[in-house]
Amino acid sequence: MARHTEVGTGSNESVSLPGGKEATQHIELVQTRDSEHGNAGYLDKDGLRVDNDEQDHYTEPPMSFNRMMSLIAMAFLWTGSQIPVYLFGGIPPYIYADIGGADRWIWLVLANLLSLAAVCPFVGSLSDIFGRRYVALVGAAAIVIGMIICSTAHSMNVFIGGMVFAGIGAGINELTALAATSELAPTAKRGKYVAILIFTILPFCPSVLWGQLIAAHSSWRWVGALCAIWAFIGLVLTAVFYFPPPRVNSQGLSKAEILKQIDFVGGLLSISGMILFMAGMQWGGYQYSWGSAHVLAPLILGAVLLVAFGFWEAYGAKYPMFPKRLRQEPRILSLTLLITFISGANFFSILMFWPTMAFNIYGHDPVGVGIRGLPVGFSILAGACIVLWLLSVFRGHNKALMIVSSVLMTAGCGALSIARVDNLGQLWGVLVVAGLGIGGIVVPASIITTIICPDDLIATVAALTLAIRVIGGSIGYTVYYNVFINKFVPSATKYIGGTMVYKLNITSPAVIKAAIELTGASLLTELETLPGIKGVPGAYEMVVFAGQMAYAEAYKYVYYVSIAFGAVSIIAACFLGDINKYMDDHVAVVMH
Template sequence: MHSTMRNESNTENNFDEKHVAERNEKASSYASEDSSEKVVWDARTVVALASLCLLWYISIFDRVIDKNEMWSILTFVGSVRSRPPFQAAMTPLLTSTGSQLPLYFLGGMALTATSWMPVANTLALASVAPFSGYLGDLFGRRNITMIGAGAIRVGIVIVATAHSFAQVVGGMALSGAGAGIGELTALSGVGELVPVKKRGLFVGLVVACLIPTTPYVMYSQLFSSRTDPQAYQGWRWGQWISLIYNGVALVGIALTYFPERNSPISRRPRSEVLREIDYVGAFLSISGVALFLVALQSGGLTHPWTSDVVLATLIIGIFLIIGFCVWEWKFAKTPMIPRELFSGQRIVAITFAISFISGMNFYSLINFFPATFSSLYNPDPIQVGLKGLGYGISVTAGAASVNALMTYLPKYNRELLLGSCVLMTAFIGALATATPDNARQTVALGTIGGFGVGGVLVPAQTIAMTACPDHLIGTVVSLALAIRVIGGSIGYSIYFNIFKNKLTAALPTYIAGKAVAVGLPATSAVQFVTAFLTAPATAAKVEGVTAQVIAAAGRGAQEANAHAFYYVWVTSIAFGLVSVLLCMALPSNYKFLTNRVAAHIKH
């Protein structure tokens, strides 16, 4: 018995010594100024990098097209049947837009499940991303990348061939999970194949691959405006295009992407690594984030915030997330969030906080800004798409250019991020001046604000990638992505409820005031407003209603929307100021910008 105990003790000591040696080797590699490995720029390396860039492109393209086509999909697979009173006034203003907001505004606030079509995509992405990055760091990037690309492919096919609600939700969830994996593995995969000091430049090149995606509002308008039976296949082509690009990326990755990392983890037996996976942490994080986001999307949308469904889901989700933090801190042997990620520097923690806050403003821009084009101005699909070109291009331009400048201005990375936060805060907040009469000003403000958003969103991840240990680069990118989505979901929930409450109160007042001002008898005001908000086709039959009254009521609805949007943009200023303060507290990452290369393509 004593012999057995001594053997067990020796085994534990050997295990501990092995891990101490691994940590020392990691620290030595992390601290080294230059890598002994140089980047070999041959055809295989170039094709591998290009394939990762294309995977990043398709991960983003599929998500924005999926979400922005959902109104068209609802038209065919089971559109919303119930309408709260104020939504009818928004119908002529929002049904032409390809953004996801019509889905929420026209269908979501009734007790309907159709709003979960686009939500399923984001929910799956945020839930799966942290565990995927962790697995990529343990098992290597190639296999996880292939799984992500395959999941996108299957999800696209399911959505493109869907004829039922369940099919679309399932396909959206699967493609969302795959897109999350694709986005994080593309960024971390490219980042570890180049010198640390050039990660900004190459991540900027990855982001620049999104330039063909920037007119996504126009794409969605053109696809989703084809709603007649003869053009039934129109919206599906958004999916087929995604599938084609995904196939090219998948082939390129399968043939050329064989990364070898300078990490002791990559030399350990697969069976040993499998035993050390943090399964408990994975369960707590995935289930906690999923339930938390479900509660946020349900509250005020499909259920009241005080309902048992929302409160129970929210509380359980929060407790699971707290349990995950305690488990990672005290009990996990191979945690999903290692302490060494934050040891010796504050950069990673602060950039995570910046990602969280910037996610709030990013979601306010991409969700609410397109809606202003159709609710305040001409709702023609082409006009909405043209107005959306500016900010779509500027977000990508901001992300690509600021990332690239981080390589050429290595001592001023913090200042670049700070300047972007100031632009984001000032110009998105300035959208509070939007009215039905200043379309050009509104587009200009949103375009400049979009540049600021782009200059924060991805560059914050890039700074974290430069300061983290090489063997945790996937973990850093995945956590930043999940934190950004969670922050965005919280922000969207706040913005949405502000908008809904303000619009619900303003619509009857604005419509009645405008209608009475052009001749509607005061005695008919209540009847007319009720008809206009519930059954617009019958509003003309109300006594005293003329064409001028109908036009004035439409103008009143526009001004009511402008009034509600005002509070959304003003609220965004508070979050923007927090991001500015965080940037001011961010230490310089200059000392981490070395020639060290974390991995290379196997030849």
């Protein structure tokens, strides 16, 4: 082994480290979920550091060609997991104008995110048992298949099905990229390594602009082709270069013993519970009333399954998906997950609402809509990279970084409520502040949890944070959308109906209703076909402007609500503990 010591329980031992280093460390033998089956076992320093091979885990390996290409493969997996929802999320009107489905287009984004959240916890556990390589290959293949389905779809339901495949792949590849990069880096440098990883998405920060330009000047279907090609490159690079050492969780075990470690019951309960619960949340108030069986049945059944999952993990599972060993720092872990949940909600308020807000309030020119999305993409990336880098530079200080990020997120999202038809210039700085705050939490929170968890459970805890973020986003989006729609309908009736009745002398309830519905679906060109608007100079422009006023009036309440979410995040950040003592030079997985 790389360290030589006599193992005691709760004792201070003088340890001979590689390179002749001497260190006094607290060493204890920790019971892991696999050691009961006869695994040779391994040493855990304070329940965290895993060394069961002949490698030097206390010296950063040189950046060999194979190691560098493995990290580049992870970068392609990471970016490939993000871009489908970002690119397609910026062009829904083009998609449903072609294949229909204006009443359910939101599911092209939600299906991706729900499937991502549903599979993450189970796949994270599998990745820690079987290893990252084959799990990553399956994830990349799922994205390629999903994008092929989306690019060739001729109905919204088929397109949504493709996004389900893409979401499964995205969940697998995002957690794989984060976990693999984290374990290849010295713990104190994880922030820097992951900052470089996520910085590779830079070319796609103008995702709304690229999506708008592709859809306007060619076909939206080429967006899916671009995503498929990117994911395929990641698949090839992973297959050729990424060969991590065997997982310590399964080393020395037979196939039957490895299979016994898989929590199939927990996987079934968590996946089915999250899908049903979040589907019910999204249907409520959007496609169906909250009191309908279509909403209540999945909502209640999903909640019951999730509660059952909690009891199963705590009392029934011999090898739970989330072992108790994750709770090395229960306060830091729980508060970081709470902050992740809140950041997910506010992330969705920007991700889902700003592109449509930029389109509906400030005009429909593709380049203009794309440019309005630039501050969000670049500032979220900047916030994530800055906070991750500072985590390594300061070797901790996560409390201060999370407080600052939470304050920026809350202030920026809340300040978006000032948006009016005539003040776009005031929003550029606000968008940057909001993006810096959200970016400073979304990925850094995941890395903080990997630092305080055992090395052999990195993918498990990364998957947990991803699932929590998406669940928070799902719940947040439900709250935001219901607030928005309850404000938009009366605002549209007031502004659009008032303009048509008092300025255009259109009194037909059917025509007024049609104008409101077309405005709500962003199908503005069809307004010109309505009686009283068609052929009347200036009528179309007047109704469009009235719609912009209605949207501006409704959107601001979404951002008012985001302040409440952000306040909870700030309070939680104030009670975080520091991770400084864990920021050492230990490398979880050594690859040459």
